[in-house]
Amino acid sequence: MAENENDLKITVRKLNLHYGPKHALHDVNIDIRANRVTALIGPSGCGKSTFLRTLNRMNDLIDSARIEGEVKVDGEDIYADGMDTVDLRKRVGMIFQRSNPFPKSIYENVAYGPRIHGMTNKAEMDALVEKSLRQAAIWDEVKDELNKSALALSGGQQQRLCIARALAVEPEVLLMDEPASALDPIATSKIEELIYELKERYTIVIVTHNMQQAARVSNDTAFFYMGRLVEFDATEKIFTKPKEKQTEDYITGRFG
Amino acid sequence: MPKKRTEKKTFRLGEFLIERCIQGVALISLLFICLIFVFVFREAFPLFTGQAKEPVAQADVGASETYGEEPGAALTVDHPELEQKQEPFKARHLLAKEWQPVSLNPKYGLLPLLWGSLKVTLVALLLAGPIGIFAALYTSSFAPRWAREGMKPVIEILAGFPSVVIGFFALVILASLLQRFFGFQYRLNAFTGGLAMAFAVIPIIYTVSEDALAAIPKTLTEASLALGATKWETALFVVLPAATPGIFAAVLLGFGRAFGETMIVLMATGNAAILTASLTDPVRTLSATIGAEMAEVVFGDIHYRVLFFIGALLFIISFGLNAIAEFFVRNRLMKRFKGI
Amino acid sequence: MTRSKGLVGRLVVGFTGACAFLSVAAVVWIMATIIWGGHTHLTWAFISQVPSEGMTEGGVFPAIVGTFFLVVIMSLVGVPVGTITAIYLSEYVGRQSKMAQVIRFAVNTLAGIPAIVFGLFGLGFFVQFSGNSLDKIFYHGALHWAQPNILWASLTMALLTLPVVIVSVEEAIKTVPQDLREASLALGATRWQTIRKVVLPGSMGGILTGAILAVSRGAGEVAPILFTGAAYFLPQLPHRFTDQFMELGYHVFIMTTQSTDVEKTLPIQYATTLVLLLLTFTLNFSAIALRARIRRRRVAA
Numbered sequence A: 001m002a003e004n005e006n007d008l009k010i011t012v013r014k015l016n017l018h019y020g021p022k023h024a025l026h027d028v029n030i031d032i033r034a035n036r037v038t039a040l041i042g043p044s045g046c047g048k049s050t051f052l053r054t055l056n057r058m059n060d061l062i063d064s065a066r067i068e069g070e071v072k073v074d075g076e077d078i079y080a081d082g083m084d085t086v087d088l089r090k091r092v093g094m095i096f097q098r099s100n101p102f103p104k105s106i107y108e109n110v111a112y113g114p115r116i117h118g119m120t121n122k123a124e125m126d127a128l129v130e131k132s133l134r135q136a137a138i139w140d141e142v143k144d145e146l147n148k149s150a151l152a153l154s155g156g157q158q159q160r161l162c163i164a165r166a167l168a169v170e171p172e173v174l175l176m177d178e179p180a181s182a183l184d185p186i187a188t189s190k191i192e193e194l195i196y197e198l199k200e201r202y203t204i205v206i207v208t209h210n211m212q213q214a215a216r217v218s219n220d221t222a223f224f225y226m227g228r229l230v231e232f233d234a235t236e237k238i239f240t241k242p243k244e245k246q247t248e249d250y251i252t253g254r255f256g
Numbered sequence B: 001m002p003k004k005r006t007e008k009k010t011f012r013l014g015e016f017l018i019e020r021c022i023q024g025v026a027l028i029s030l031l032f033i034c035l036i037f038v039f040v041f042r043e044a045f046p047l048f049t050g051q052a053k054e055p056v057a058q059a060d061v062g063a064s065e066t067y068g069e070e071p072g073a074a075l076t077v078d079h080p081e082l083e084q085k086q087e088p089f090k091a092r093h094l095l096a097k098e099w100q101p102v103s104l105n106p107k108y109g110l111l112p113l114l115w116g117s118l119k120v121t122l123v124a125l126l127l128a129g130p131i132g133i134f135a136a137l138y139t140s141s142f143a144p145r146w147a148r149e150g151m152k153p154v155i156e157i158l159a160g161f162p163s164v165v166i167g168f169f170a171l172v173i174l175a176s177l178l179q180r181f182f183g184f185q186y187r188l189n190a191f192t193g194g195l196a197m198a199f200a201v202i203p204i205i206y207t208v209s210e211d212a213l214a215a216i217p218k219t220l221t222e223a224s225l226a227l228g229a230t231k232w233e234t235a236l237f238v239v240l241p242a243a244t245p246g247i248f249a250a251v252l253l254g255f256g257r258a259f260g261e262t263m264i265v266l267m268a269t270g271n272a273a274i275l276t277a278s279l280t281d282p283v284r285t286l287s288a289t290i291g292a293e294m295a296e297v298v299f300g301d302i303h304y305r306v307l308f309f310i311g312a313l314l315f316i317i318s319f320g321l322n323a324i325a326e327f328f329v330r331n332r333l334m335k336r337f338k339g340i
Numbered sequence C: 001m002t003r004s005k006g007l008v009g010r011l012v013v014g015f016t017g018a019c020a021f022l023s024v025a026a027v028v029w030i031m032a033t034i035i036w037g038g039h040t041h042l043t044w045a046f047i048s049q050v051p052s053e054g055m056t057e058g059g060v061f062p063a064i065v066g067t068f069f070l071v072v073i074m075s076l077v078g079v080p081v082g083t084i085t086a087i088y089l090s091e092y093v094g095r096q097s098k099m100a101q102v103i104r105f106a107v108n109t110l111a112g113i114p115a116i117v118f119g120l121f122g123l124g125f126f127v128q129f130s131g132n133s134l135d136k137i138f139y140h141g142a143l144h145w146a147q148p149n150i151l152w153a154s155l156t157m158a159l160l161t162l163p164v165v166i167v168s169v170e171e172a173i174k175t176v177p178q179d180l181r182e183a184s185l186a187l188g189a190t191r192w193q194t195i196r197k198v199v200l201p202g203s204m205g206g207i208l209t210g211a212i213l214a215v216s217r218g219a220g221e222v223a224p225i226l227f228t229g230a231a232y233f234l235p236q237l238p239h240r241f242t243d244q245f246m247e248l249g250y251h252v253f254i255m256t257t258q259s260t261d262v263e264k265t266l267p268i269q270y271a272t273t274l275v276l277l278l279l280t281f282t283l284n285f286s287a288i289a290l291r292a293r294i295r296r297r298r299v300a301a
């Protein structure tokens, strides 16, 4: 993948992460391309979520986590002194494995981000809320009940609401941690369509346990195993002729 | 060219100020907690460096308060013939057998007060201990569901009774009742005070014991039942012994509560600083002494310092008891029964 | 199955059951006695009048107002300070950090200190030390602050009830799911924005419970105010921080132990105790109910 430098959104070099004595990520090097979908696959507990959370510094919240190495977003080291996590997270949004809407109305959930970043104009806000909900393909289902509690939505709707909430901040990168793990096939396919559309404007990194999903939605795929990045290549190559035996075993399901 | 941003850490003044304020307030909380320790000890300290003021000879020597009946004990004995130069205060005077702080020849022996506190505490524990522990055993092992659910709020209500309410109840109802029933010579005495104190101690002992009993793993009880033991045998010979550390902590905490409680003893024990063996004589406890005398003392004199010294003693004792109890039960339990 | 074989079994169950029953009976007995003895005298006049005839007649109005002022000033200081301390403990320093452990240990210690020691501290620190300093600085040594008053009493009480608030709020903050904090931070919210918009709204119930419990405790304790501000008899209501005040619990205490005619004032004593009991009972009960509701909600979530 000899890429033009300009296309690289995130570059990771020699990233190591320890949770206390546990070495969760070993020397990870990866280049994530802009406006592409990168899928992270690997068995449970291999460090996919951990890796994803290093990209917007969510691991800072975990006391025991210790991070070494370099993560650059747009060529800038996000772990450098003086890097502002608040600004970083505005640019690098995240959607979590478990949907986590605030116990507020649907409208307030989406408006949360813009509001804390200083948007006060009501008309502007209404427009942004609608746009975000539309982008997340949930507008038609909720447009008549924006003041209803978000907790009253179904699991799939909640997850799409969380996506809308993240989009409302207008980030450049979207990190998605198994966004469809708790959803039925219909909701899952909605989210996949959504990802397909979103990659026009966003750089997306998605964790998934579903090989077909990875194959369908992603351009590049990274295979993690026991805290190491075993293989990283174009999705096509990974799924048709992987270089590593471990990768092949995993994607063909010969793996625990 | 890659877009190059200069993303220097944005300085958010509001955020910074709020964080500092929150930190400041938390540190002030901590500071005050430490100050309590410092001030109570600081006020007592001059006793031991000989810098406490000599007591001012007071005109109305007999003005010390006693609530309830005066048992005729020599609380304020005047020795007009002893108007010689007084001996300066020495720490060993605290070990004397008489507490007569307001007289021409004041005596600051803490032994009768300590003894009084112990008597009341002992009575309270002997009554509240078994009741609290067995009531907890009942709710955790035998009680039907409704009784178990009902017990909790009732105990919380008992814990929520202000101590003056219990003191009032003891003074007005219990004292006469007990006197009529047992024929006590004095209406207010160590036993009456101890019984009233038991009301205040039961909730602590019950709550902590209940927690300890509930924490015994189900597998243990089931194993015992599977071996053919009956329910009561299991409760008495398996569950209760297994919960011993927690129950021990419960008793310690009950001790601390009874030892430090002021209003109940001030109202229900007769407040005579005498050193007798009988549980039915009036007594004066350490805490009640502070409560009764602090308002009358001259700031900075020996009496004042001795009362602070008693406060420091109470502080140390409750601190020690808490530390030991904490050693026996997990931290989580500790919070629940302290009326929190 | 609650079948206990044999006589011994029945005795054991019976005896432990009797102990449980005794505890309940004690509560009922105390409450019934006080309600029975006080309800006839507890009239509107009793609540709204000032004590008269050397406190052998009249009502307890100033004591009610004094208690009210005491708990209000106490809460205004204690609840914010306790809440902020709890926020600091659970949101700013790591739960397991040294600092958190030190503060938690201190709070635990504070919760175990006898109430009378707080009274001593109030006298030594607030009345003597702070009062004298204020007088020296602002009044050239004239006596204004260096004597017992409602401010010193309230501050002493605030300190006594601080652990109640801290523990209550901390417990409530713990019930706010970490997921929500992460959601907020991932949207680019600052720590304080997350606290204000997610954590605090989620722990409002706990803060309220803590406040109610603190007020109930403050209204019931007498030992800390014995020599920091409570007055024996003071018909006029406190209107400055430097005023002394009458207080319900203290009133019960002096009426039963130092009244000029204990027999004659018995109905007043009963009725005053009843007022105090009703007050603390109502407060405790609402706190218990509120807490139960929060716990249910937490289980449901």
Ligand SMILES: Nc1ncnc2c1ncn2[C@@H]1O[C@H](COP(=O)(O)OP(=O)(O)OP(=O)(O)O)[C@@H](O)[C@H]1O
Pocket: A019, A022, A024, A042, A043, A044, A045, A046, A047, A048, A049, A050, A051, A062, A064
């Ligand atoms: N907060 C933490 N503290 C300590 N260890 C952790 C923590 N979070 C994760 N780990 C450990 O780090 C390793 C990687 O965890 P991670 O959550 O990144 O796995 P994952 O690949 O996302 O798994 P899954 O597919 O099940 O979500 C695991 O062994 C896990 O036990």
Ligand SMILES: [Mg+2]
Pocket: A048, A049, A050, A097, A177
């Ligand atoms: Mg994961």
